[in-house]
């Protein structure tokens with residue numbers, strides 16, 4: 001029996017695309033101004049990646065220089081999003097599922113918290129964790145383990161739901177928790193996780 005569901009935020013609860021222009025405008029300008037020795041096509045790919053993955057990882061992978069990293073980090077550390085936001089249509093199914101729900105998201109703490117606020121979803125979760133790579137060496141797997149210990153769930157009583165095989169899916173596998181890839185656009189195969197759903201409604205069958 002499943003007693004708890006642990007959700008990712010970005011692209012799992014709401015589409016990042018819906019806020020990307022505004023959130024990333026300043027960052028993308030800094031990249032255009034300061035990136036050196038990176039090809040135009042790599043810069044474009046890096047920008048796309050930034051809408052899906054933590055800044056620190058993308059900066060590493062694409063070899064952003066120190067000045068760019070420093071200025072971008074300063075910008076992102078203080079960034080908040082303060083306009084109304086809308087969850088995916090099928091979020092309403094998450095709201096109605098009667099098991100404990102947690103939100104575990106990676107990113108800059110002010111920005112992630114502002115998104116939770118603007119989505120108005122704080123009340124839907126038993127606890128919300130923001131893993132900020134700037135202030136902790138911990139990753140999502142540590143939080144998953146922490147939740148199991150704090151609330152006395154066995155690993156087999158929990159499911160992790162997220163959109164990124166390289167993030168929460170990998171992190172959950174590392175600590176032996178079953179994974180559900182939320183993939184409404186069918187970008188991946190079933191092989192990337194224990195289960196794959198294209199609509200949050202489908203979680204109902206997995207928790208019986």
Ligand SMILES: [Mg+2]
Pocket residue numbers: 008009010011012162163164
């Ligand atoms: Mg995500």
